[in-house]
Amino acid sequence: MSLYRSLSARVDGEVRCDEGSLAAYAHDSSNYRQTPSVVVVPRTVQAGAEAVRVCHEYRAPVHSRGGGTSLAGQCCNEGVVIDWSKYCTRLLSVDGERALVEPGVCLDDLNAQLADRRLMVGPKPATHDTCTIGGMIGNNSCGASAQAYGKMADSVIRLEVLTYDGLRMWVGETSEEEYEHILALGGRRAEIYRAMRRLRDENLALIRTRYPRIPRRVSGYNLDSLLPENGLNVARALVGSESTLVTVLHAEIRLFPVPRFQSLAVLGYPDIATAGDMVPEIVKYRPLALEGLDHELMDLARIEHTAGQDVLDRLPEGSGWLMARFGGDTREEADERARRLIGEARGAHTTYLDDPAEEERVWRVREAGLGVTAYPPDNPDTHEGWEDAAVPPERLGDYLRDFQALLNRFGYHNSSLYGHFGQGCVHTRIPFDLDDPDGVAKYRRFVEEAAHLVASYGGSLSGEHGDGQSRGELLPIMFGSEVVGLFGVFKRIWDPEGRMNPGKIVNPYRLDENLDHLDYHPAEPMTSFDYPRDHHRFTHAAARCVGVGNCRSTSGGVMCPSYRVTREEKHSTRGRARILMEMMRGETVTGGWRSKAVYEALDLCLSCKGCRGECPVHVDMATYKAEFLSHHYRGRPRPAAHYSMGWLPLWARIAALAPGAVNALTHTPGLSGLVRLAGGVDRHRELPRFATERFTDWFRDRPERPPGEGDPVVLWPDTFTDNFRPGAAVAATRLLETYGYRVEVPPVPLCCGLTWISTGQLATARRVLRRTVAALAPRLRRGVPVVGLEPSCAAVLRSDAPELLSGDPDVELLARQTRSLSEMLLDRVPVAPLPGTGVRALAQPHCHQHAIWGFDADAGLLERAGIQAEVLDVGCCGLAGNFGFERGHHEISTGVAELGLWPAVRAADEGTRILADGFSCRTQIESGTPAKPVHLAELLAEVLLRSPPAPTRREEERALSRVRP
Structure with a gap:
């Protein structure tokens, strides 16, 4: 029996080897591409464990995946990939400040469940709306909040893990009594613990001296967690191992109180290196987070409209900025900490933000760094590959100068520098030319020199994103060959057959192997759309996605409606983009424009254009879908809906x-x-x-x-x-x-x-x-x-x-x-006298408007007219033009509405007017609620001109029924 058939027969879940699924999972957020042989989406943790057992029987490589946003290539490999993020998402229990969770739970979703207790997970990466706890454990995630709460390793208390050869056990800190008890029981568990203890005891001096003593050391295995002074903490030793040692089945993690109030101080300096010089002084004020960003990032944020001009205008003078976030139990306490820093800061222009909404808008500029720097206008595309090195914070300024000089020497100009400066971690995307062998050779030379530079500062090759494939080969530069040899020993202790995510960290693939773009040179098709943001090339548009995964968020914003219902990777914007790219490549996905796999992936795209506005790199799946359909049906009959609703x-x-x-x-x-x-x-x-x-x-x-x-x-x-x-x-x-x-x-x-x-x-x-x-x-x-x-x-x-x-x-x-x-x-309607008209409205912005020009003018006009309006942020209505009417789409269409719009309308206070400009939005609201939605023009005419509201559809129907014979 084949591996696929055995998995299908024995695993309670979805087992796939279709073209679309393999294409979607061939990528993460890195420069690499490896196509798996089978994708497994287990319905339970037990089912996931069974999948690993089947893989062991067939000696098939296996690795786990959460949000799939890894930047170093950890989440793409051959063999079997297990995606935990669809079903294994439960918060099982909360005990004081401890939580027991399944590995696939999304960080933001988990924090939402903890909100009533005013607790949260400490680390908060920029991908907090899509990353999973299991993935954070695999990568030892950090984020801006690590300044206050540490890395994920600092939050892990215990893990339930499964080895490739079938041992399932809980691990954590190990007392001497527990260690002796484990040895007394014998078996595979005793063998593992005995070998770890031997590895530690025979190399104490090496482990104690060769690990950088900095807050952001993420590279390598955490052998230092096995030291006696660290309590032989096996759980923390496994954090950051990138699915190369074990499969994580459950996690018990530490929680932290949510700061009741926060404030933000922004300090401007002449350049980013000078900002780096000041980090040691500002850290003394104990901010919750201390982030740095340069003028390149701010200029791109302005061009890409990531931040409005009002937000950018609030930044103090300078070309390099530090953003210090403070917390407190009272508003006064939080504000006082920020004001104290501003009052005592040396050599800086300063701004203090006391409006929480304004603080959040400024903060989002920093979180959007990867997206806005990926495709800088009039400059080459940028890539990861050397994007998160970390050095001692007290040496950050000098490192930034040396690193900028290295960039200039290689001709990598206009590379933005930003990151978690309070812990010495620097993010950047660099214009590596990964499309041809000469550019790849130059990339290799650069990262080798960059690794030596970081090592000379006593830093870490990775301060957040892990090693994966992009840095595994460079680890000897940082740790030396002896410690890297110990990594190999540690790998063999846990995975003697070498089948857990092979080629990552230990015996790694070359950093210039499996590169995504090196062999991506498909013929350029004739298209109807021009794709001006993609050099007028559809092939570039199809490869535009950088894998950040914002489209996999489950609340807020618009995208991606069908993913929120199905939780399917291939029904996310990212999944569809990857499948389109593979269609153009013509290897995993065959059939070109006639491909059934691509059609199935695009069929549930609502063409809402949410991605055009919210994707960090503005993937426009509605346009790509229209282009695909035009080619797919060329010279062939179309579905009936194309003739009825299309015409x-x-x-x-x-x-x-x-x-x-x-x-x-x-x-x-x-x-x-x-x-x-x-x-x-x-x-x-x-x-x-x-x-x-x-x-x-x-x-x-x-x-x-x-x-x-x-x-x-x-x-x-x-x-x-x-x-x-x-x-x-x-x-x-x-x-x-x-x-x-x-x-x-x-x-x-x-x-x-x-x-x-x-x-x-x-x-x-x-x-x-x-x-x-x-x-x-x-x-x-x-x-x-x-x-x-x-x-x-x-x-x-x-x-x-x-x-x-x-x-x-x-x-x-x-x-x-x-x-x-x-x-x-907006500029012609006079401002209504306070307290307003007394009219309350609940407004549902149309997705296309949200994507192309936004709702600000509408909100401003409603305020001027004296209408108290709440603008919904619950996503697409789900009807989306012809989509919700087409046969076979009703379940998805209503499922989208039930995620946000319908419950919000049903919960509205009596007398609240429901405002929706889109015909589809109003039709969907009427189909699932008793509300009578109106267009902005109708509501304004009623309020400003005292015009009676037009009859609703249901009123018209009742009137018609009275006159019908």
Whole structure:
């Protein structure tokens, strides 16, 4: 029986060897790529242990994986990969300040469960919303909070581990009595402990003298944890072993009280090295975290809009900054600690932030470092490979000068330097050329010299991300060959067959082996989109993902809706991006544009564009999906939904001739089912009703035409507003005219092409857009703005159109001059007197708006109008245009809604207005709650113009039912 069949038969879980799964797991967040043979997703810890036993029987290599965000190559290897992050995610118990957890629990999710007890896990890496406790144990994770709480090794109390040959046991600190008891019992456990004790006792001097005494030594095995003065702590010796020794099944970890209040002091210096010089002085003030960042990072944050100008303006003068975060039991205590530092700081410009929201926005600039530095505009792409070395904090300034000189000598300019300066850890991404052999040879020479430089400072090759493949080969430079020899002995004690994550730390792969981009030179396909941020190359776009994994977060923000429901790697933005890259490579994923694996991965993409706005490197999976579908179906019949919903603007125009008859056809029992079947619509979905009068007809025929005064604007009559919810456009017209605009509507029916784009019918979309641009061109050239009411359509005009019709100056004008209603009214609506109107609203921002231009203008306008609004941060509505209507998507669509939107709307206080500009959002809200959502235009007209609200769909239905024969 094959390994795959045995795993499938014996493991309670998902066992896969399909192209898509293997492609998704061939990568982590490093420069490396290795395709596994089988992926196992166990449903229980016991099932995961059984998977290891099966692997042992077949002598198959095995390694564990959590969030898959490792930067040194720990999480990609051949053999079997066990992903614990989908099911093995429980917090089992809390006892005082101790927690017992399964290895796959996400750090942020765990902290959320501990919040009621005001406890938290100490270490907090930048990937806190996606990393798992098991992965943090594997890498000995740190993060900014390690300044106060130490590395993960300092939090681990006990571990339940499983060896490759089947021994399952709990390990921790070992007293002399316990040690003797273990030996007395005999067996494999006694053999391991006896061998560890011998290794320690025969090499005490070597272990005590060759380990750097710095706070951020992550490289190598923690043999120093076995020393007598450290209590023969086997658990801590295994932390940071990167799945090369054991499989972690459970962990008992220490918890810490959550600081009740925090404050932030920012200090500016002439350059980053001078900032490094000041670290020893500032550490004396005992901050919770002390982070450094340079002008390169801040400039990129400004360009990439990671931080708003208001945030950047709060930074003190300088080109290198230190951010010191303090905590306290009271607001006064936290503030006083920050003020004391600012008052006593020497040679620094300072800023003190006392607004928690503002503090968080500034802090996020530092956390976004990896993302904003990956693809610097007008400069080469950057890579990891030497991104987290650590030196003694008291020598940090001099190290930064020497390291910058090394970068300059190799011609690696514009490399940002930032990191956990309070502990001497420096992050950077460097423009290594890993696409050709000469560039790789230069990369090797650089990291070898960099390793010698760090060793000369008594530092560690890794201060956070571990060794994996990128630094395993360099460990003799840091530790010497004798200590590295001890690592080999330690490996053989635990894994004598060498099958646990082979090639990492011990007997490592070469650092220039298995490189992801070295053999990635696929032919460039002809595409419909232009991909301007990717050098106009789809192959670059497909390889854009750097693996940070923000798309795997389970709360807050927008992306990735389908991942949040399925918890499937291949249904995350990262998983889809990796599969697309493998499609272009043509090895693991075969079939090119006709690939079934790629189609399956993209099928559950909602095209919400959340990734375009929230992915640190702005992967735009909605665009990639549209491109793929256009190639996938070229010359072939399409699904029925592509003809029904993809061509909705045409059908809507026809339906406008007799909307009552069409509504009767689509809502009569029996007939409606046939219509849904023919159109590829899910049987659970109710078809929307066409309005009895379109907005464009109302606008043309209305008797009360205002005089031709005011600034002209074109009100865009999108298909959804015009044909289904015209009340929003009527309200917008009255608002715009009231506040000084002259409203115009295109004289002929036009469309943005959204429905054709989302279904991958890009040739048609381009024709539709060309016609639209040609009709609007005279107004555009006169500077007339176009006001969009449907966010998804406005996003097409602002973003998709210039990428589909690249180089057309009128298209560029359209993109620049398309505005939202709130952007047009924000400066014209007077500020309402306090205390406001008394109207409360719960606002659901549309995903496309969130990604392309944001909700700030809407929030500002609501405040000016005196409406007290709560802006939801619960993710996508789940309907997402045609996605939620398509047959087979209903379960995912409603699952997304149940994650956040529906519960939030149901919990809203009575009388709270539900605000949603997107037609899809309003339709989804109505389908799962009793709420009657309105468009911003309708709510503003009701409040500012005292216009009665338009009838809701359900009210219209009740009225229609009363007059039907």
